[in-house]
Amino acid sequence: MTVTLTDLAGYIDRDLDADLARWFPDDEPITLEEEVRPVEPFLDRLSPAGAAALAAFDRRVRSGAMPQFMDIADWVYGFDFEANGVEILDSDYETELTDDDVYSIGADGSGNYYVVLTDGQVAVWFHEDGALEEDTRFDNLDVFVWTMVRYRAVRSGRLDRAEVEDDFRALGQDGVLHEELGLLNSLRPIKR
Template identity: 65%
Template sequence: MSGYVDRDLDADLSRWFPDEPRVEFSEPVRPVEPFLARLPHDAATALAGFDRRVRSGAMADLLDIADWSYGFEFEANDCEILDSDYTTRLSDDDVWSIGCDGGGNYYVVLTDGRVALLFHEEQVIEAHTRYENLDVFLWSVVRHRAVRAGVLGLAAVEEDFRSLGQPGALAPEIGLLAGLSSKKVPRFPVMKASGTRTKERTLAVIVREVDLVGRGSTTTPKPGSGRSQLEGRLPFGPGQLGGELCGIQADGTPA
């Protein structure tokens, strides 16, 4: 899987997402080079290749990549970042954000090269949903979206997902594969909080041991429990779903 970004990403995007809107920034984004210097060689190569594609407009927008989510300056926007022990404080030198999951949570590259989710409600780096590196993360995201779009069959990639053994893909209920495998995940056209219509996106609601017809009950995750029981993925920006914790308005500007 090493080298996927420079070797295969462009071809995959052309094959499955030729008409998907490409990333465009309306505001300047800080340079990635200082963070690259902190990464292992292969991780730096992957992020540098991804960064070139993002800034040049070659990258399909599969991760809510915008100037408020890519290379985001957490400290400058009064965001606290805690490591998975809920004690160790991290800084912008320790993470590089590469996009969002659609629910206000940031995907970040760590200095060891792994990719993790910054769970916005607790401002903590999740420990149980990480990816070994950016190459395998992007391989997974591209195929997840291709299956969702109906241009790739799940059977063609399910065993590959399992053999790669990435926690972010295999985590029960909230992993990428769990969402693809569930028959209880509806597809809805949804509205932005402002009332303006957005393109149809997947509203994935994954409920543990709860039938959508009404049996069972759900509970709100307790502090420190991370994402569990109920996970909603909505097309809202940081100011519309929890981003206000970081002092960001719905349009991505500081509050």
């Protein structure tokens, strides 16, 4: 039986720690050495479920104990776009957004940032265009984190692709299924 979005509600607070311990027990922890933008003002802009997910994620990131399962560092986590003179355009490539509209939670390793939006979705901010791409989003932070944990576990050879592919397809997330930019397109173990 495949997983549903309803099944993943509350994932970060309920199941993330066990999944990270299972697949990334010896990975280096996330270390934020510099001050990062506080999350609390942004939490007020989210729905209760979205705020609970981001608060749970934030506690784990700042704890110094969460394994580095995706690119999270003080230069990207809570990135202050305005203070750094960096533009954020909505997916129409015209509407300018501000730090009040997004909270950066990680990077993809090629200069693009994953950001939580005020509607609770997770989008990719593409650094080349300074814009949030419409076709690579996740419905919410719980499904994004659940997906990224499994994606990284497959890429590191700790989980078999066949164990997650049906779930990825059933969840129907653009960030996974987009023909060119989705994670499923690159879901192969990295040879060591």
